[in-house]
Amino acid sequence: MKNINVLPSICYGGDYNPEQWPEEVWYEDAQLMQKAGVNLVSVGIFSWAKIEPQAGIFDFEWLDKVINILYDHGVHVNLSTATASTPAWFVRIYPDSLPVDENGTRLSFGSRQHYCPNHPHLIKHIKKLVRAIAEHYKDHPALKMWHVNNEYACHVSRCYCENCAQAFRKWLKKRYHTIDELNERWGTNFWGQRYNDWDEINPPRKTPTFVNPSQELDYYRFMNDSIFNLFLAEKEILRELTPDIPISTNFMASFKPLNYFQWAEEVDIVTWDSYPDPREGLPVNHAMMNDLMRSLRQGQPFLLMEQVTSHVNWRDINVPKPPGVMRLWSYATIGRGADGIMFFQWRQSRAGAEKFHGAMVSHSGDEHSRVYREVKELGHELSQLDGLVGARIKAEVAILFDWENWWAVELASKPHNKLSYIAIVEHYYRELYKRNIAVDFARPGDDLSKYKVVIAPLLYMIKEREDENLHRFVKNGGTLLMSFFSGIVDENDKVHLGGYPALLRDILGLCVEEFVPIAEGQSNLLQVGGETFECTTWADMIRLEGAQALAVYGEDWYAGHPAVTVHHFGQGKSVYIGTHPESRFVGQLLEKVLAEHHITPPLEVPAKVEVQRRYTENEEYLIIVNHNGHDVQLTLPKDRNYQNVLSGERLHGVKLTVKGIDVVVLKEDKN
Amino acid sequence: MKNINVLPSICYGGDYNPEQWPEEVWYEDAQLMQKAGVNLVSVGIFSWAKIEPQAGIFDFEWLDKVINILYDHGVHVNLSTATASTPAWFVRIYPDSLPVDENGTRLSFGSRQHYCPNHPHLIKHIKKLVRAIAEHYKDHPALKMWHVNNEYACHVSRCYCENCAQAFRKWLKKRYHTIDELNERWGTNFWGQRYNDWDEINPPRKTPTFVNPSQELDYYRFMNDSIFNLFLAEKEILRELTPDIPISTNFMASFKPLNYFQWAEEVDIVTWDSYPDPREGLPVNHAMMNDLMRSLRQGQPFLLMEQVTSHVNWRDINVPKPPGVMRLWSYATIGRGADGIMFFQWRQSRAGAEKFHGAMVSHSGDEHSRVYREVKELGHELSQLDGLVGARIKAEVAILFDWENWWAVELASKPHNKLSYIAIVEHYYRELYKRNIAVDFARPGDDLSKYKVVIAPLLYMIKEREDENLHRFVKNGGTLLMSFFSGIVDENDKVHLGGYPALLRDILGLCVEEFVPIAEGQSNLLQVGGETFECTTWADMIRLEGAQALAVYGEDWYAGHPAVTVHHFGQGKSVYIGTHPESRFVGQLLEKVLAEHHITPPLEVPAKVEVQRRYTENEEYLIIVNHNGHDVQLTLPKDRNYQNVLSGERLHGVKLTVKGIDVVVLKEDKN
């Protein structure tokens, strides 16, 4: 997948909402942007009502003026299609375009994103609007990128209205062709749910008790597809009118309702919005999301489309990033593959629900505020990193990640109903993060041949041919690490019969005979030789069928039973982890596996120092981020020549000091 | 009430849902059943859509085949009337048959039990279906019992739709005759709620604040009756067509919405479903439910219609029963009066909301799994217990239990709004359980002459003539133990005026002047001579009027006031407990009372060993269940001759060892 360079430099800027301000502020904004090194802003995201004040009447005058001012100050635009929220007039004409929740309550106008994705007139109006905007701006030299809609599904990821019911039936007919096939796939003989007719099927609205999980799962798929269709409709028009302008829509990383692997195939470049909570300390999840977002398009660099300079406003308590942390996390993002760092938003709103959300320019409008000073400094630094644009990361480890699995494994009525897929994935990811091991995310059906180690946490759903893909990977010499409750169901959430995990028993060399969820606050022990570790959450009762026990349970009625196993299969091997071990166990297990495959970090560094390597054709960059409050000393390899990109300094010696809450970018010339 | 023997042996089997499986599995199932000693299965519970695939078109071919295969393998059927869930076609024809919650949300199809009990067409369709099934199978030799519907009201115990509103008005008219009488009974002069017309009355839907409690209470009664009517309609047809086949519907023990004492009068045998949480340890509540279920039909043996072999799927975390525990709890159930042990379900579902609910045969279909092995062993053991069928229990202690009191005492706006009726009943029950004292449950209006001790925990509601019944019991020599907040209101939740508890002051010899609820986390002390105990929850301010203080409060502004009293009345006496004492106090108090009446356990045993005695005309059985993980030694009375029923061994000596997590069944020949 080829790289998309929106600009020849690192993109820097943010969301810009000029319609909230009088015209004189636009000039002031453009000047402040120029001073801060801003080269790209996202404009028009909530401007539908302003661009099309009445149905069919378009007004571009104000936006022409804004874009021209920006362009005159060297600022390009990531132009929005303005479809993020339907205008009040649209809602008045089509009151049934407002979404309906599972209880039948129709939501109201007055916040944002108040539309049902399946309203028949919505898509018509969207197409008309997008065509008008694209026609008007297609040749404007400021236009560098399309920002389609905004954070699709953020608040309304599901609608349960009659329009959706009808669209759902159509979608099901297309998927299953006959009602008999649907009955079979959904297992409707259970609880007498058999359908005679498509018209009997409804969205999974509020029911007396657990709804059919196959129906629920298909509704995830259907809503994802419904919203995706809105995107595709916009994309088609934009591609037609501006074939050379990259098209994207901003993702929200670990956002459950949208299958971003599917979406990523249709954007030209991944862009995403990141809001880690500064109260949480080390931003491991943020790193994981960067790796996931980069992986969506097989390593192609992405843009961080939104982050905040200081604090958000939608948490209970909105603690700001301390001085330096915004810069630190920006570099951590670049280190994992970003070619752009942008913010929500440029100027802090005066009114509305986000007026206390941080911005690049605060309410005071003060150039000398801490925040604006940090913004300006970062802008100037990033302008020195042009060489990094397009640089890639090489990973030998992959974690399997699948949105459909996520939907399925968190459906109700499981043996353990407090499992968080993301949390368990992160449990394994964290040990790679702490060791600075580059990692990609991949789907279970993706080509895994470039990886040496593949980790499959909680891979509950194994779809057709995915089992063969895992067979192939291990047979060819890879190491597979798989957790408990993997390989249990097919794509319709129907159990693979024949002993868990039926399709993978040969690779794993075992059969799971029983699941023993562990009560909250309770734990068991893992015994490995003389050493013991804690394990919680789940204990599989494993019958060995070729595998060997690496660890056994230490307590309770199943003490002595195998808990973690290893099995040689073809040229590779499979490690099965039938419980949720403490981090220390996962770390030691991974260390052994990594060592077997000679997988190492770019540099040995102290704790809480991130170091990532990005490659261009001729150069290698090390992005070193010190999350510690104190200085750290690093040892550089003796046989390499580095340049400190920000200071320009060439490094001949082997010792390097990185200050507390500071970063160093090193460039190694391969020549 | 005469015993009903469904089979000449202990019934053993479970719910069987063959429609979820292809035909070849049916043969496999029948063979596995035979191997496991299964003699009865419940078939067709969710088969309405399969038996009547379109309105009025019936298909019994598949079910004939299933039942014949079963019968050929020695398995009889507890045939369901298949009315547990209306089919999709029914919902399409009658969308207003879906129930409505108190907020006006109409529930949707897609889980189960999605019907309003008062829909006028529901009962017509039910009757047609039940008649068709009964006509078809009335002479089949496999038919041993009718399983009407399934867990009535489990998910939809209340509907608030317009059909219900109309039916409620009719029900009220029948109960109160005039609107003036209703106004008087409901106290509608409070908050200006006076009705002029029956049409002004609605179900207690969502209101601005506390709804009229008398209205709420009558809605409990009305919904119970509405659902009961569905049962009676089925029963009438079944009795007509199969006068000799016992009819039952499976109860859920401490299920608040249905007044099972009322229902039990109309079933031929009580059957119930039991799902204790293995995380809770000693199954005291399970024992209490067994005793309650047995008491519903005055000691007639019952069937345990559903339990699980290992784990359920509908809790947050579903911990399985450890090895041996399923057997242990099965015997504990037999010890308290069961003539049958059955499971939900036979074969674990592949799809749907219960696919992770345990079963007799698991997903692996594996004969060698731990669970199937335990199932088979138990089946074979139980076949040796034919002599126990019909054996009864004799109790000299009764706990008063009343569903209408439960409804009333847990209505809102009480002095203490966190009182749990079941928890407080169990608080007293536990002390009898620990001492292996046989106990029945009885209604306050039941004949109490066969008991020596009657316990009345939280008997808030005393209805007409119940006070006289209690008078009679004490006057004739019984001992009554009554807790705080008893005797307060009449059947409409109106206070009995004249000082609490107005109708019982003479029996108790006191007046309760004030209620002093105790804040959570707070406690007071009970002083009895030099000894002190803790008490919580509630403190009555008691004025003695003939009673003597057994214990006084130790702290706070009411230190020294009487807390527990005793009063001699007629030939008996009343103990009043004006607070919620710790278990130790309850235990010591009961011990004294039991000693006075010479009430003893069947055998002296160590802690956590249950021993129950069942009697036939000529034999006595002792069922001994050791819940401890370790072995215990028992001493048998010297003057008796026992046979260990499972081993066949005759016991001449006086020492008996029962292993950890094991049972012994002893038979004593009276000859």
Add this chain to the structure above:
Amino acid sequence: MKNINVLPSICYGGDYNPEQWPEEVWYEDAQLMQKAGVNLVSVGIFSWAKIEPQAGIFDFEWLDKVINILYDHGVHVNLSTATASTPAWFVRIYPDSLPVDENGTRLSFGSRQHYCPNHPHLIKHIKKLVRAIAEHYKDHPALKMWHVNNEYACHVSRCYCENCAQAFRKWLKKRYHTIDELNERWGTNFWGQRYNDWDEINPPRKTPTFVNPSQELDYYRFMNDSIFNLFLAEKEILRELTPDIPISTNFMASFKPLNYFQWAEEVDIVTWDSYPDPREGLPVNHAMMNDLMRSLRQGQPFLLMEQVTSHVNWRDINVPKPPGVMRLWSYATIGRGADGIMFFQWRQSRAGAEKFHGAMVSHSGDEHSRVYREVKELGHELSQLDGLVGARIKAEVAILFDWENWWAVELASKPHNKLSYIAIVEHYYRELYKRNIAVDFARPGDDLSKYKVVIAPLLYMIKEREDENLHRFVKNGGTLLMSFFSGIVDENDKVHLGGYPALLRDILGLCVEEFVPIAEGQSNLLQVGGETFECTTWADMIRLEGAQALAVYGEDWYAGHPAVTVHHFGQGKSVYIGTHPESRFVGQLLEKVLAEHHITPPLEVPAKVEVQRRYTENEEYLIIVNHNGHDVQLTLPKDRNYQNVLSGERLHGVKLTVKGIDVVVLKEDKN
């Protein structure tokens, strides 16, 4: 504002609901009232359905009888207009008069206050009823006061129905005149919320995410006004027909939905209902509410219209007041300006949702109960306090309090979303309470010239001209104490631009550059010289612009930054508190400020002793309330002559003992 003397003595009595009782009880009630010293009861509050049993048919016969009986026993009436709950027949005729919640659920009849304030027929029926009552009773000698409706908005403070939507649009049109003005004031360019037409605007029903806060804020105003209009309509009729009878409606003190400062301008005398939870110990909030209620009409004495003798019934656990506490808190209320002490209710209801709410006469009807005895003793005591009627309090300290600020500061999407306005106001109030410093509450726009010290906790909203009022106060020599997050927005919740708090920066001599909310469970330190204090919740980053730091932060990245500042401005000064300091700090800070202004308590007393001074033209009263369980000794000033009003004793010496849970009322003759 002149005093209103309802009776020449302290009013004493309670709500009386004779329609709940048979006629013979009325005579018994009147006799018991007379014995207890009752001189005023509130009658008819929920009697609409009884007075007007069918639309247009009035029945006063029963009420005539009741009032005559009362009057014959020396009991006057506070006659209700009976509009607190619409009758069932009204709801049947106008089903759309039932209120609708934000999800669109229409509430049901069956509790109380089930009306939408904007239903067009409601006000017509109310007027007809009120006119009928007033015509009938206007010349009755028992009539001493009008009790309009009851606890307006208690349960239904907001309705979202179509009638409200229409009324809201009218209200907005009147307020903003043009849709452009509304768009500007509501900042609808944010999130594309621009309206073209008034008809597009709806109540802030459930939306996908945060609703427009300006819309939400105006809905608070609109609903307050809608309900206020109901009151004004009643008042107009009552004033016309009974120009000399005082009119009131009972307030609920810190009740957020109603702007009682606005309402108080239209009642003749403030009356309020007080239900502190005895579990909470020292009734600081109760004292604060007394001071707030007194302040609503600039110090005019008020009536405590409802309190309970013992316990309520609507909390989870309803702990009663221990013996003596009802009397204690009654005096505490008189000490802060009450001319009457009344209860809900006279006789405990037998049925309905409040039957376990305490009353003056309990279910037993027993004259000798603890509660009735305390009621009678208090009634007799209060009859000795005629001299106190009309006595006033002089305060030199004011706390600014503004309902509109309350609505705005607790809207969603703030930097810190767990701020409680009342809790933060009370944090400052408590330090004055503990020191027995008299304090008024005032609106930010009120005349502040009579105060020396003004405290502005969390005064987030500064409306037009309020900034000038604060300027004037400080310039003229006052001391202003202002907390963090003050002066931020205008009346539409739009930020005052130009550095926080833009309009007050000159008075305060600073600019707040950033808000740093502090996570829950976290804290920082305040350093003042060598001393340190804890601070939590919030830390402003302050840039000094003339002010001096009184305290700096002790920890985290902003250690050393100013946290509390002082600035001299004109003849006065401003103290700014940029965080939430622990009580000890607030106390010490206030002590310094009070000392500078020579503000002292009426008497130096030990902890937990309240002492308040009330003045008439010729006398001074000291009301001394000892909340301690033990006796305390006070020292009276040597140069004064006091009389113990209750004992009649003249006090010559300087030592006075007040018993535990007891009160002393001293009168000083100025002559």
